Amino acid sequence: MKKLAASLLIGLCAFGAMAQLAKAQSGPLRIEITDGVIEPLPYAVPDLVAETPGSNQIAKDMARVIAADLNGTGLFREIPAKAHISTITHFGSPVQFADWKAINAQALITGGVSVSGNELEVKFRVFDVFAGQELGNGLRFKGTTDGWRRMAHKVADAVYSRITGEGGYFDSRVVFVSETGPKNDRKKRLAIMDYDGANLQYLTDSSSIVLAPRFSPTGDRVLYTSYETGFPQVYVLNVGSAQRRVLSNQSGTMSFAPRFSPDGKSVVMSVTEGGNTDLYKMAIGGGKRVRLTSTPSIETAPSFSPDGSQIVFESDRSGSPQLYIMSANGGEAKRISFGQGRYGTPVWSPRGDLIAFTKQNKGRFHIGVMRTDGSDERLLTASFLDEGPTWAPNGRVIMFTRETRGSDGVSALYSVDVSGRNLKRVEVTGGGSDPAWSPLQ
Amino acid sequence: MKHLSKVALLVAGVALAACSQPHLDGSGTGTGSGLGEAGSASDPTSVAYFNETIGDRVLFEVDQSTLSEQGRLVVLAQANWLLANSDFTAVIEGHADEQGTREYNLALGARRAAAVQELLVSQGVASNRLKTVSYGKERPLEVCSQEACYAQNRRSVTVLTAGLSS
Numbered sequence: 001m002k003k004l005a006a007s008l009l010i011g012l013c014a015f016g017a018m019a020q021l022a023k024a025q026s027g028p029l030r031i032e033i034t035d036g037v038i039e040p041l042p043y044a045v046p047d048l049v050a051e052t053p054g055s056n057q058i059a060k061d062m063a064r065v066i067a068a069d070l071n072g073t074g075l076f077r078e079i080p081a082k083a084h085i086s087t088i089t090h091f092g093s094p095v096q097f098a099d100w101k102a103i104n105a106q107a108l109i110t111g112g113v114s115v116s117g118n119e120l121e122v123k124f125r126v127f128d129v130f131a132g133q134e135l136g137n138g139l140r141f142k143g144t145t146d147g148w149r150r151m152a153h154k155v156a157d158a159v160y161s162r163i164t165g166e167g168g169y170f171d172s173r174v175v176f177v178s179e180t181g182p183k184n185d186r187k188k189r190l191a192i193m194d195y196d197g198a199n200l201q202y203l204t205d206s207s208s209i210v211l212a213p214r215f216s217p218t219g220d221r222v223l224y225t226s227y228e229t230g231f232p233q234v235y236v237l238n239v240g241s242a243q244r245r246v247l248s249n250q251s252g253t254m255s256f257a258p259r260f261s262p263d264g265k266s267v268v269m270s271v272t273e274g275g276n277t278d279l280y281k282m283a284i285g286g287g288k289r290v291r292l293t294s295t296p297s298i299e300t301a302p303s304f305s306p307d308g309s310q311i312v313f314e315s316d317r318s319g320s321p322q323l324y325i326m327s328a329n330g331g332e333a334k335r336i337s338f339g340q341g342r343y344g345t346p347v348w349s350p351r352g353d354l355i356a357f358t359k360q361n362k363g364r365f366h367i368g369v370m371r372t373d374g375s376d377e378r379l380l381t382a383s384f385l386d387e388g389p390t391w392a393p394n395g396r397v398i399m400f401t402r403e404t405r406g407s408d409g410v411s412a413l414y415s416v417d418v419s420g421r422n423l424k425r426v427e428v429t430g431g432g433s434d435p436a437w438s439p440l441q
Numbered sequence: 442m443k444h445l446s447k448v449a450l451l452v453a454g455v456a457l458a459a460c461s462q463p464h465l466d467g468s469g470t471g472t473g474s475g476l477g478e479a480g481s482a483s484d485p486t487s488v489a490y491f492n493e494t495i496g497d498r499v500l501f502e503v504d505q506s507t508l509s510e511q512g513r514l515v516v517l518a519q520a521n522w523l524l525a526n527s528d529f530t531a532v533i534e535g536h537a538d539e540q541g542t543r544e545y546n547l548a549l550g551a552r553r554a555a556a557v558q559e560l561l562v563s564q565g566v567a568s569n570r571l572k573t574v575s576y577g578k579e580r581p582l583e584v585c586s587q588e589a590c591y592a593q594n595r596r597s598v599t600v601l602t603a604g605l606s607s
Contacts, residue, residue, distance in 0.1 A: 183584040209579050211543060230532075231574050232547065254551065254575060257544045270548065272575070275506070275555020277548035298548040314545065321545055344542035358542050384586065387542050403539070405586035434543070 029107055029128035029135055031075050031164045040077035041163065042104050043070065046088045047081070048111035048122065055115040058145065062113060062122060062152040068196065069156035069170040073397075074422035076163075079105050091123065100129040107135070109159055120145045124155050126162055136162045149198055150441070157440070167394035170195060173438040174390075174399065175213040175222050175239075178202065179411050179431035188433075190224060192239065195392075195437065197427040203242055212388070212434045213237075216260050219438040223247070223258040223267060234258040234269050236284065248282065248289065257300045260284070261328070262308040268292070268328075270300040279313060281328075292330035301345045304328065305352060305372075312336070312346040312355055312372075323357060325372065336374035345388050348372075349395045354418070356389035356398050367400045369418060380420045384409075388433070393440040399426065401433040486526055488601050495522050499557060501595040503540075506552035508560065516557050519599055520564035527570075533557045534598045535575040536582075538591035543577055550575030557597045 031041055045067050048059040070076035086099035091112035100108050111124035123140040127133070139158055143151050150171055157168025178191040178200075187206035190213055193199055203222070204210055211232070213224040222237045229246075234255040237244040247267065248255040258269035264284065271280045271289065279292040279299045293299040297317035304311055305328075312325045318335065321342045326333035337343040341361025348355055352372075359366040359379065365386040370377040385403040392398070392415075399415045402425075411433040413426040426432070480487025482494060491497060496519070499512035508516060523529060535554030537546035554573035562568050583590035 184581055186579070209576075211547075211579075231572075252572070254547075256547050270544065272548060272551040275552045275558070275573070277551060298545065298552070300544040300548050301542070314542075316545075321542075342541075344545050360541070363540075385539065407584040409584070409586065 029131065029163060038075065040075055041106055042077050042079050043107035043109065044079045044081075044084060044100060044103070044105040045070075045109040045111075046084060048113045048124070049088060049091045051091065051112045051114040052116065055113045055120075058115060058120065058148050059111075059113040062111070062148060062155070065149055065152035065196075066109065066111075066156045066159070069153060070160065072196070072424075073160065074417065075160075076107075079103055091125075095127055097127070097129055097132045100127075105129050107159075107163060109155075111155065115145060118145045119143075120148055120151060122151050122155060124158070126159050149194060153194070166396055167440065169392040169394045169397060169437075169440065171441045172393055173219065173441070174413070174426075174435050175203070175215060175438070176413060176428075176435040177210055177213065177433045178428075179433055180206070183407060183409055190222070190237070191432070192222075193428065197429075200429060203237060203239070204244075212257065212436075214259050214436045215438045217262055217264045217439060219441060221260075221264075222436075223260060223269075225256040225258065232256050234267070236267075247284075247286065255280075257302065259303055261304050262306055268302040268304065268311060270302070279311070279330075281330075290330075292326070293333070303347045305348050306350055307352065312348055314344045314346060323355065323374075336370070336372065337377075338374060339377050347389050347391060349391050349418075350393055351395040354395070356391060358387040358389065358400075367398060367416065369398075378420065380416045380418070381414070381423060386414070388435070390435050390437045392437050397422075399435045399437055401435065403433070488529075488603070491519070491522055491526075491599075491601055495519055497600070498596050498598045499553075500592060501553055501597070503538075503591075503595070504549070506535075506549065506556050508556055513560065516560045517564065519557075520561045520566050523561065523566045523570065524564070529601045529603055530570045531561075531572070531602070532600045533561075533571060533573045534580075534600060535573065536580060536594055536596050536598070537578050538594040539578045539581065539586065540591060541578065543579075546577035547575050548577075550577045553595075553597045557599065 045063050047063045050056040050059040067078045071078055083103050086096045088110045108127040108129050114121050121142050125138040126135040128135045141151050141154050153170035156170045160168045172195045174195055175192045177188050181187045188210050189206040190203040190210050209227040211225040213222045225232050226235050232254045233249045234247045235244050236247050253273045255269050255271045258267050266281055266283050268281045270277050277298045279302050280289040282289045299315045302311045302313040310325055311328050314321050315324050321344050323337040323343045323346045324333040324335050341359050343357050343359050345358045346355045354369045356369050359368050364382050366379040367381045367386050367389050368379040384405040387401050389398045389400045397415050402414045403411045411431045413432045413435050416423045480489050482489040496515045499515050533554040535550030537549045558571050558573050581594045583593045
C-alpha cells in the first residue's frame with residue numbers, strides 16, 4: 001500500500017525582518033472560549049498571494065482549507081470574498097485597515113505561497129483590524145506541494161492559537177473503523193484520515209472485524225482489536241508501513257480495548273479468560289502481562305492520565321458499569337461516577353482535568369465530561385446511541401460514534417465542542433465508528 | 442473594538458429517525474462459519490439435527506449471563522449430544538444487543554459464552570473440545586432497534602465443527 005508517512009518537512013521560522021519577540025497575546029483581538037455560546041468572530045482570509053508562476057491554485061486552495069478549519073470551530077465566521085473591498089496583491093504591502101473595518105472583519109489573514117518544483121513555502125500574517133496592527137509575527141512554513149493541506153492546517157492552527165490562546169488541533173489525523181454494508185453484515189476496516197476527513201486511506205482490508213484503534217503518543221503506531229485469528233486479539237500496526245503484529249495472543253483468551261501509556265512504552269488492555277474480563281498491562285515490545293485488576297466483575301476501557309500515573313476505567317463491580325480511577329500499577333480503585341445510569345469508555349483529557357465518557361440512561365446515550373473526582377458532570381450530546389469519545393489534541397473538541405436506530409441504522413463520526421456547542425457530523429465517505437484523534441503532528 | 446456577545450443557547454438534541462419495523466423473518470443462522478448444515482435433520486448425529494432439534498442457541502435477559510431454566514435444558518441437551526458425538530468440537534459464541542458500549546458488550550458476550558461452556562464441561566464434555574468467542578454487539582441477528590430484536594441478539598450460539606480436537 002501507499003506509504004502513509006507524510007513526506008513533509010516543515011520549516012518553521014519567524015521572518016528575519018520581524019525577529020523581535022512576539023507580544024504574548026496582548027492584543028485586544030481575542031476569543032475567550034467559555035461554556036456559553038459566543039458570537040463567532042468575523043474575519044477575512046483572501047486568497048493567498050501566488051508568488052511564483054503555477055502556484056495560483058494552491059494559493060486559493062490553502063485559503064479555503066484555512067477558512068474551513070476556522071469556520072468549523074464555530075468560533076469564527078468568515079466574511080466571503082465577494083464582500084471584500086480591498087484585495088491583497090502583495091504579501092508585503094501595507095494593509096488598508098479601513099477597507100476591512102468597513103466590512104466588519106475583526107481579523108484579517110494574509111499569506112503568500114511560492115512553489116519551486118515540489119517544494120512549497122507558505123508565509124502568513126494575522127492582523128487585528130480594529131487595532132490596526134499585526135497580531136504576533138508572521139510565520140513561514142516549508143514543505144512539499146503534496147503536503148499543502150497540512151501546511152494550511154498549520155497556518156490555521158497558528159491563527160486559532162493566537163486568537164483563542166489555546167493550542168490548535170487542525171494539523172492532526174483520525175484513525176477509525178470504516179463501515180460498509182447492512183447492519184447484520186457490516187464490513188469493518190481500519191482507516192486513517194486528516195481530522196477534517198481529507199486524505200482517507202485504508203490500513204486493513206475488511207476480511208476480519210476490527211475495532212477501536214488507538215494512536216501511540218507520537219501518532220506513528222495504532223493499537224486495535226482484530227478477529228483475524230477468529231478470536232479478538234490486540235494488534236499493533238505501523239501507520240507508515242501498514243505492517244502489523246499481534247501483541248497478545250494467548251490461546252483460550254481474548255484481548256481488546258487497548259490503549260498506549262503516555263510514554264508509548266506500555267499498553268493497557270482488557271483480557272478475558274474463562275468469561276472474566278480484567279485489566280492487564282504489558283510492554284509494547286511484548287513480554288509478560290501484568291495483571292492490574294483481579295475481580296469477578298468486568299473491567300474494561302482503560303485510559304491513562306496524561307502523566308501516566310493513573311488509569312481511569314469502566315467496571316461493573318458495583319452491579320452496573322461505572323467509572324473508576326486507580327494507580328497505573330493497579331491496586332485499590334476509587335469510583336468517580338455517581339449519577340443516574342450506566343457509564344462507560346472513559347477517556348482522560350490531554351489537559352488532565354476532565355474525563356470524557358459514554359453514558360446510558362433511560363434508553364438514551366450521551367457523551368459527557370466530568371472532572372477527575374467525578375464532580376461537574378455535563379452531558380454534551382443525546383441520541384439513540386452515542387459512544388466512544390476521543391479528545392482533540394488541545395482538549396477542546398470531542399469526536400465520537402453516533403449510530404442511528406433501526407434496521408437501516410448506520411454509524412457516523414460526530415464532533416462536539418467540550419462546551420456542548422457545535423455538534424456536527426465529520427465528513428467521511430461511508431460509515432464510520434470508533435474514532436481516535438492523533439496528537440498534533 | 443466591539444465586545445463579543447455571549448449568548449447562552451441550549452444545544453438541541455438531534456431528532457431521532459422514525460423507528461423502523463423489525464425484520465422478523467426468523468431465519469437467523471448465527472454467525473458460525475463452520476461446515477454449515479451438514480447432513481439431514483432427521484439424522485441425530487448431524488449438525489443440522491444439533492442446530493435445529495437440540496438447539497444451537499440460548500437467549501439471555503438484559504445484562505445477564507445466567508442461564509434461564511429453559512436455556513439450561515438446551516445446554517444440557519447440547520452436552521448429551523456432544524458426549525454421544527465425540528468427533529465434534531464447538532466454538533461457543535457470545536453475543537449482546539446494541540444497547541451498551543462496544544467494550545462492555547464484548548465482555549458481556551464472553552460471560553455468556555463462558556456460562557454455556559462451564560455447564561457443558563460440568564456435564565463431562567472435554568474442555569479441549571470447546572472454545573469461546575465473544576462478538577459483543579458486532580454480529581446482530583435481528584436488526585430492529587426494539588426489544589423483539591434485542592431479545593434474539595442476546596444469545597449464545599454453539600457452532601459445531603466436525604473433526605479434530607484442538
